[in-house]
Amino acid sequence: MSTLDPEDWDAFRTAANTMLDASIEKFQLAREGRVWTPTPGALKARLARDLPAQPGGLDTITKQLIELLPYGVGNTHPRFFGWVHGAGSPGNLIAEIAAAALNANCGGRDHVGIYIERQVVDWCRTLFAFPQSASGLIVSGTSMATIIAAKTARDRALDYESRQQGVSGARLVGYTSAEAHACLARAFDMIGLGTDALRKVAVMPDFQIDLDDLRQQVARDRADGLQPFFLAGTAGTVNTGAIDDLSALAKFAADEQLWFHVDGAFGACAITAQNIAPRLRGIERADSLAFDFHKWMHVNYDAGCVLIRDAAAHRKAFANRPDYLAADGQALAGGEPWPVDFGPELSRGFRALKVWAHLQEHGTEKIGEAIARNCEQAAHLGALVDAHPDFELLAAVTLNICCFRYVRPGLSESELDELNESLIAKIQMAGTAAPSSTRINGRLAIRVNITNHRTRIEDVELLLRTLADISAAS
Template identity: 50%
Template sequence: MSTPARFQPEADSLDPTDWQAFRELGHRMVDDMADFMAGLRERPVWQPMPAELRAELRQPLPQAPAELAEVYADFQRLVQPYVVGNVHPRFLGWVQGAGNPVGVLAELLAATMNANLGGRDHAPIEVERQVIRWAAEMLGFPLDASGVLVTGTSLANLIAVLVARTRALGRAVRQDGLAGRPLVAYTSTEAHNCVSRAMDMAGFGTAALRLIPCDDDHRMRLDALAEALAADRAAGLQPFLLVGSAGTVDTGAIDPLAGLARVAREQGLWFHVDAAFGALAMLSPEQRPLLAGLDEADSVAFDFHKWAQVPYDAGCIVVRDAAAHAAAFATVPAYLRREARGLAAGQPWPTDFGPDLSRGFRALKVWMTIRTYGADKLGEVIARNCALARRLAARVDAEPELRRVAPVALNVVCFRFEAAGGDLDRFNADLVADLQESGIAVPSTTTIRGQLAVRVALVNHRTRAEDLDLLVDALLAAGRRRAGAA
């Protein structure tokens, strides 16, 4: 076996003196990553990183150069075996997409271009604009809606809160602040914590967010919302924002979006939907009717890196009224002067719609994923995940030792092992940890109506029925061992 050529940088740059050596190692990395993806089922879903390897990673700042092949070998030994595991078909614990092979190559291309998508006139921004048009089309929004790609729905929800704030108080709020004006917002008790954090970061404080109770299907109650609105107006407060959920984090429930849209219109509220993974269900004809009313929202936040299977990170916000969106963010300091021609043309720029000026080429992996697989294929993945969730729910219902604790709205199944005595919350938490540490499967836990539950979220395009059978069989076996040893 021949010794690979060494990677040596030029004396006056970081480029290699030998591009062929760089090419050979790059080809090897691509081959190794293809082998990694092809062999996922033979690997543990997750395994803890040994303490001695953690210690080995904690090195002082390197001063001298190292051979690239050696650095890559350290990656293979110290990093690759101990990742979170969401690419694996039996990673079922959290709503995290699995990525896809095309997205891997897109990341290589984007890194090579190294484009800054804050602004100016170049093709990568046109790619992002096209992605936003596709997103608007998927949501049933007008094609001239604005939008921007961000790290994830947490940041997208913050953007929505700031747009709603500016719409309620005018652009002067960006200079004067809230000045004690008593604005309040509304969402459900099942909403993701990032909505509360967005209110915090936007300067309202979490106390300005009303958490509205839910019904037995974990959907926001319209009657309770009406009562809260009336009480706040009677107290002299100013309601300005209503946030619905399309796919709640605990159970995958979808709020009554059409009803929320009607309330928002009647009350003069900005209607935003946190649809982190649920928005992509619009691509599935079977699931689309569950999202009736999503097309009436003023803004929608979601993640391409969840059900669209785009590699992390690729969040998105789409806003119906582009002028209202830009009013919350646009600013033109001298060094960002816009021109009618040249590289400084092409306005509006993405930085006019969000907080970032330095932005990577996230759009390429989204564009290449959608172009390569097509919306219909992605919709089939979503429909299959939901069908698998229903199948898992039926299996849980058929097992005497298990009890399902929530309805299955989309792709999330919550249940408990109850054939044991003592503290069942602690028992089920230990059971989940047993499965995670075994490497067989990764479910997670959540709390449903005060009880800790095993949570299975189906998002991965690689997951099959046999993977769920392995999960349930392993969970039952571990539960019986624990119950027998108690």
Template identity: 40%
Template sequence: MNSNQPYETLDPEDWEKMRALAHQMVNDAIDYLESVSDRPVWQRVPTEIAQTFHAALPEKPSDPSEIYQEFLTNIFPYPMGNIHPRFWAWYMGNGTVMGALADLMASTMNSNMGGGNHSAAMVETQVTNWMKQVVEFPDDSSGLLVSGGSMANLVGITVARNVVAGFDVRKHGVQAIDKKLTVYASTEVHSSNQKAVELLGLGHDCFRKIGVCDDYTINLEQLNNAITEDTRLGCQPICVIASSGTVNTGAIDDLNRIADICSQHNIWFHVDGAIGATAMLSETVKPYLSGIERADSIAMDLHKWMHIPFEAGCVLVRDAKAHRDTFSLVPEYLEPATRGIASGPYWFSEYGLQLSRSFRALKIWMTIKEHGTEKLGRMISRNVEQAQYLGTLIEKSVHLQLIAPIGLDIVCYRYNPGAMEQEGLNKLNREILVELQEQGIAAPSYTTLNGVYCIRVAIANHRSRFEDFDVLAAETIRIGQSITN
């Protein structure tokens, strides 16, 4: 080793200069959020800026202030837009200021959440216990924070497969299956569930998609008949996936009736609650979620209607032993101890795929502590009211048409000037949607229901005001008329 060479570290060379930069970054972040409604919902990244992201891998250091200035110029002005009050695309929450600051503190601590005895692990345990209370799950059930609903669904369905398959799947693998293991959900189920079924080696041919009723909830008669017929043919039904809020229309399946069917056939009851499970906090919505507490597993997305900054999902499993048995693998280097850092009572690595996990629990913990569940529930109830308000605007307009019943907070509509064929209407509404986005007015998304292209408004937004929906309705008509005239 060359003793004349200065000792290197990745810490700042000038702590005071870094402190000043950090203060500027926090101030800029607060200003950015405070003034979000003054900016367009979305704007395209200019070509000349997009080209800067093709620069070669940096080999030499750069000044932190210069790096931050590049961020302010090339990145900060061009977000997806989901923090804006008129962002209603796909299904995303806005985040919270406290949650963003919590991410800073979590990254500062830089705790690995695989397990161990430290405060961050205790925070995650408390947060998962809080989620059990939200959906009225038993205290002795298990929970795990994950990246989002997709991973939560994968974990829940994996436990279902291993428990109900009838043999040791971990030892013998799916190659040992002597009959088809079948899983059931409506045609409206989120695609992450099909991905999970395929990744688990069951194959999408064994993923039975059941038809829906006029309100887009699963047809229970068809579901029961499909399970009965598969059993008669020698298949082994293992799981029904219910949706507490479908992604297209927000429909809530009849959870109590599905629980009864699963009990009757002795199969696993999983609820994809990525959209609606947290609505148990809303006195308006909670009655429609009756039966969720009977599930064997529940997937929750806390970065949706609880507005935790990305990523924040949760999976709950009623049978904690089954959950642990599905994932636990403890080599010597991960054995828990009775003393020291490795003495933690709950090793999260034994309940999911990841050993390296970020301290995402802190932003959930801080946000809930700051606002309380009653206020979070009121935000949910207000979004439901806003969906009904938008529906009223649509029904009163001679130019707008409601395409599906309003489920939870999702409104599907289109502009219809009359005297146009379906294909022409679909093309027209595609263009209206893009214009709404490109003009920075609003950011809905779209779906197609029974061949009808819809502008889809998913109102999981704590910043939206009722007047924002007046703007959406009026601008939809203005843009539609400007295209057709």
């Protein structure tokens, strides 16, 4: 009988091995060649084809897949410095093969995927000194984690009646700093409160949240009859890596009875680095924490986590299963509680597996050492920029991010913005390195983020040298 399984298993095995060899080689040569290469027009043209009605040969498809490998975003290369991307690890290949063989839906039911995910959540509780009673979920990343945390906070604040009745009539407001990541406002949009309900609190010159402004805004909102319910601190802002004073925020949130969320997308993982961990103090007092494994921990995309201190609130904000998902406590329908009781997804792949394997392969100490090294590299780059006559720092380097720009006498601010933007594009196109851009106090910055275990000091030196060469020629 015809199935979707291969008819010729030997040919299948050969194709899979060819793919595996090419993939291992890509990792092995991660230091070599260009950082980013634009997808060639000829390849794009070849990709454009009609919906296939007939089966294609596995050999052809494997060849096509191999052909794609050079045209990723470049984040496996040691001189990829854009946005905040992890560099991945070849060990993930092995875990992803296992996950593909299991083909598990981790929305629920009693199977090994559920136990592995619980173990990973348990490790996260340990890592961030959350109580054993806290709940958690492995998600695609901090965006989803933040939505889950914000919805739980929303529903707890409204006695869970919001689940049935909606938020109409609610006067909930939340707070975060002006440097916070956009995923927080996006979550407020998603859950029906609107982005205006997330107040942007001023930051101090070091880009940490200004507690005085926070205090004033909360008092003003209370006076206006609104209901402050949520406060988000940031452990590692996306622009400069600033870490809010989490202990002070935890105390303020407790005093004001606000849900205290921490956005630790990449920065939270610095808790594995002995010299940085003290700066994250207070994170263990959060009501919820969102962070990614695929950034500074280098698990492959995508994998993030939400931890929630009040597991009952978490479950009350998401649980509600119909007849066809009833868990009778017996056999395959057992395994309570199910992950679907803690998040919006009923279909969920087994992304916890690669996290589980990754943490076992490397251990937290080695991951922490790589993180500490990245911070030293950023500081080194900051010092080089500072000493260079043609470049200026736009923010102090306090973690792993260095924001600076090329300067040239006689140019206006907008001309400088344009020039620096073009430098970024040029160095990306040259294939030498890939920083990204942002704005710091209104100025366009060359933003170098180092979340890469493959990066060496000479990589950041080469970056600055090349930028100097390109700018001199621009």
